[in-house]
Each structure stands twice: as structure tokens, then as C-alpha cells.
Amino acid sequence: MSITDTLSVTLDVLPPAGTEQVPLQLNFIDGHWSASESGATFPKANPADLSDHIGDFADSTAADADEAIEAAKRAQPAWDALGTIKRGEILYRAAELLTERIETVADAVSREQGKTRAEARGEVKRAVDIIRLTAGEGRRLHGSTLPADEDRSLAITWRKPIGVVGLITPWNFPLAIPAWKIAPALLSGCTAVMKPSPLAPLSSALLVQVFTDAGVPAGVLNLVQGDFAPGSRLSESPDVKGISFTGSLGVGLAIQKATAPRLARTQLELGGKNALIVLEDADLDSAAAAIVAGAFGQAGQRCSATSRVVVQASVRESLVLRVLDRIAQLRIGDPRAEGTTLGPVVNEDRLNACLTAVNQAVADGAVLRAGGRRATGGGLAEGWYMQPTVLTEVAWDSELAQEEVFGPVLSVVDAEDFDDAMRIANSVKYGMSGTIFTNNRAHIFDALNRFEAGMLHVNRPGVGAWPHLPHMGAKLSQYGAPECSEQTFEFYTEWRSACIAFP
Numbered sequence: 001m002s003i004t005d006t007l008s009v010t011l012d013v014l015p016p017a018g019t020e021q022v023p024l025q026l027n028f029i030d031g032h033w034s035a036s037e038s039g040a041t042f043p044k045a046n047p048a049d050l051s052d053h054i055g056d057f058a059d060s061t062a063a064d065a066d067e068a069i070e071a072a073k074r075a076q077p078a079w080d081a082l083g084t085i086k087r088g089e090i091l092y093r094a095a096e097l098l099t100e101r102i103e104t105v106a107d108a109v110s111r112e113q114g115k116t117r118a119e120a121r122g123e124v125k126r127a128v129d130i131i132r133l134t135a136g137e138g139r140r141l142h143g144s145t146l147p148a149d150e151d152r153s154l155a156i157t158w159r160k161p162i163g164v165v166g167l168i169t170p171w172n173f174p175l176a177i178p179a180w181k182i183a184p185a186l187l188s189g190c191t192a193v194m195k196p197s198p199l200a201p202l203s204s205a206l207l208v209q210v211f212t213d214a215g216v217p218a219g220v221l222n223l224v225q226g227d228f229a230p231g232s233r234l235s236e237s238p239d240v241k242g243i244s245f246t247g248s249l250g251v252g253l254a255i256q257k258a259t260a261p262r263l264a265r266t267q268l269e270l271g272g273k274n275a276l277i278v279l280e281d282a283d284l285d286s287a288a289a290a291i292v293a294g295a296f297g298q299a300g301q302r303c304s305a306t307s308r309v310v311v312q313a314s315v316r317e318s319l320v321l322r323v324l325d326r327i328a329q330l331r332i333g334d335p336r337a338e339g340t341t342l343g344p345v346v347n348e349d350r351l352n353a354c355l356t357a358v359n360q361a362v363a364d365g366a367v368l369r370a371g372g373r374r375a376t377g378g379g380l381a382e383g384w385y386m387q388p389t390v391l392t393e394v395a396w397d398s399e400l401a402q403e404e405v406f407g408p409v410l411s412v413v414d415a416e417d418f419d420d421a422m423r424i425a426n427s428v429k430y431g432m433s434g435t436i437f438t439n440n441r442a443h444i445f446d447a448l449n450r451f452e453a454g455m456l457h458v459n460r461p462g463v464g465a466w467p468h469l470p471h472m473g474a475k476l477s478q479y480g481a482p483e484c485s486e487q488t489f490e491f492y493t494e495w496r497s498a499c500i501a502f503p
């Protein structure tokens, strides 16, 4: 059985047919590709063209998760013993291999998730940068030497891996988010069970193959496809010492409840409802460009997406006209075609969530200025396309202004002045990113101090933070150590101290 028998793709980076029982439904446990023990599968279609059936993937059970956890547990002592420098060398090789495979992997990301080819390439590049950065930590992951209270003594601290970790990821960055969890987990000496979203099962399989080809031994990195059943088993298993999760607030809270009784660690990266403030002294052209990039890039499906523009009312119309002008230039279409700038949303549920949010906002008194419907015709295949949508006069406390939509739907909220804009920006339960456009230096520094959000931007788009910066939110957007930077090792490692006498 070969990959091409079960997936309608040719992926020369996965093992060729005949080398072993190769990717049946893309679980990877103890160094072998396998199906679920139950034999159950779920189908996955291309959101840009529903006639393009990508494949049937393992609908894994709790027993599959247990098998993967067992494999990870067995592999952990030897992986820990290898040391950070050698583990870092393996990660360097993974970064090189992923660079070589960029076109194949970007195509898979685009095909299963719906982001444009350019966005998918950007995502692979970001994954490469993060793996490389993490590999370098192999020679930097240090502890400290401290003063001793006694004569002829020394005090030291160092890090130990926490053990087996569960990595549970969403569909919107199906390659970069798994990469920024797997790389620090492995570098630290943890072994891992990765559980990707059922809406993006292929990208993580390609990534696991990269790490395996780079030399990660059997059992160190395992992959279990599926949804709730393997995910909740990972959260509940006493052998899993920590869960790094990215996804919705509701699931994050369920994981927190499941892990709390045994004091397992969690790192939760959750939703967002991000504000971009525009004051009347701002450069409105660059603000409009940043708004369109932040709100409609990746069809608005980013935790840091610009979903609220909070604008000083005196310049609202001048700004909105500029935004509408730019939206008219977006090219909706097949995300894998060069030149497309707006792809579909990921599935029917997401499209319906966008349409419901728009209808509710209009009923609540908002004014629809662009879009608002499913996009069809004009050469589009049957897919989950949503028109880029702008609503103005959105009340700051309405549902649209308070709840995450996760699609190409932008609300514009009026503010009286800087203080009012900050109050509105901070009025939501989330705190992922915050952005301000102004030329007033005092307002810039006041905003940096007053935003209740993790990732802040000034006079630039509210998305696209750099790979070496910590990735985190505030309030209900985040719990636990930030990701991507050296801070992430606070999740994957625990500290030891020793007092050493040499009389």
C-alpha cells in the first residue's frame, strides 16, 4: 500500500511504496506509519475546490494515543541522554531538509488549509527560521553558577526535560505551529506526541517526515491524527507531563481542567479579538494597507488578525474609503494559483460562522460597507469562499466587536479620542495583539504601556511578528510560558539546583 493509494497526491518526500507498510492514514508511532487501531477514517477535501478529495486520514482513538504515549515514554531516557548539542545538530538538519522541500510542503499547506501559495511559502520559511533558531539553543541552553554560603562550595542550576509532552494544534498554521512546538520539545530532551487538527492532517505528517529524515530516532516524535478522542486522552494520561496547546478558548479550558488534578503543565495559546487603533494624525494610507493585510491576509484566520479597527471618528470615513479601495483590488480565487490574494475559509462551519456574525451585526445596527456574502461565480470552483467584509458603526460592546469571528470580517468602531480608543481596545476578554497608527510619540508610548495584549505593533500591520520574538497573548488569549523564543523552554524544562562541597 503506498501513499498514493490512500491520498490523491504524489509526495516524493514521504517514504516510497514498498519500503515498509507506508503511510496508510498518516499516524506515526514508534517510527512506523500506520492507520488507527479501529480502522476508522475521516475524509479531508480541499476548501478551495470541494471536488478535490485530498485523502482519508486515521480517526484515531484513545488507544492509538496510548500507544504513542508508551512509545514516547520508552524513547525518552535515551533521547535525554543524547544531550542538547547533538539534538541541536539533528534540528539543524531538519531545517535544511524543510528548506529543500519548501515547494512540496507549501503546496500541501495551501491545498489543505486554503491559504495562498505566497502565504504558505511564508509559513514554511517561518518554520525553518524557528527550527534553526531552536537548534542554536543546543549550545546555549544554560543554567547558572551561584555564590555559595559555605567555604569550598559551589551552587549550580540546570534544566531537565519534563518528559513526554502532548502537542495539540489548530489548522490555521498547520506547519509553523507544530514546528514551533516540536523543535523546542525535542531540543529540551522531551519526547512528544503530536495531535494536529483534523482540518489539516497532511502538513504535520510532512513535518514529522522531515524530522525523521533528519535523524530523530523512533518513538521520540509520534503523530496521532484525529480530533477529540486522542486529544482528550493526551490531556488525561498520567504519563503526559505537559500539554502545549494552540486553539480555541473552550478547548483550552477543557485541557486545563483535565491536566489540573495531576498538576501537569500547560501552555495554552488561545483566541484573539485584536484592535488596530487609528488616530486622526496617522498616515491613513499606510494604516489602510496594514488593516487590509491584517484583516484579510489568510482570510482573517489568524489569532492575531486585525478584527477591529478603532478609529477616531473625525477620520473614519477617509480611512474606510481607503480600505474599501484596497479591498476592491484583492483577487479571490484558487489559493494555489500565483496572483491570488484571498483564498477560502477552511470549511463550511467557518463560512457559516462568518455569515451569522455579519447578519447579527447588521441586526445590532452596524452598517455593511463591503461583502457580507459567500463568494461564488467568476470562475471560482465550489469552495468555502467568503467575500471580504467591512462593517462600520459597530457598537464597541456588540457581539461582533467582542467575539472572535476568525474569518475575513472587519468591524470598524468609532472612538472620540486616544483615551476612548484605548478603553475600547481593552474592552474584550482576549489580548493577543494590539496595534496603533499615530505620529504622536506620547500616544505611542502610552499605548505600549496601556494595551492589554501580548504582541504590539506601531505604525505597521498587527500581524507578522518575527520568528525570534516571544509569541504570546494576555488575558484569556494565553496561559503559561510564551512560545517561539527562549521563554518557551520554561514550559519544556524544569529546573534543578545543586550545592556542591569540595572540602
Ligand code: NAD
Binding pocket: 168, 169, 170, 171, 172, 173, 195, 196, 197, 198, 226, 227, 228, 230, 231, 232, 235, 246, 247, 248, 249, 251, 252, 254, 255, 269, 270, 271, 272, 302, 303, 404, 406, 432, 471, 473, 477
Ligand atoms: P480548536 O480548539 O477547535 O481545536 C484545536 C485542537 O484541539 C485540534 O487539534 C482539535 O482536534 C483539538 N481538540 C478538540 N477538542 C479537544 C479536547 N477536548 N481535548 C484535547 N484536544 C481537543 O481550534 P481550531 O478551530 O483548530 O483553531 C482556531 C482557534 O485557534 C482560534 O480560536 C484561534 O484564535 C486559535 N489560535 C490561537 C493561536 C495563538 O497563538 N494564540 C494561534 C492560532 C490559532
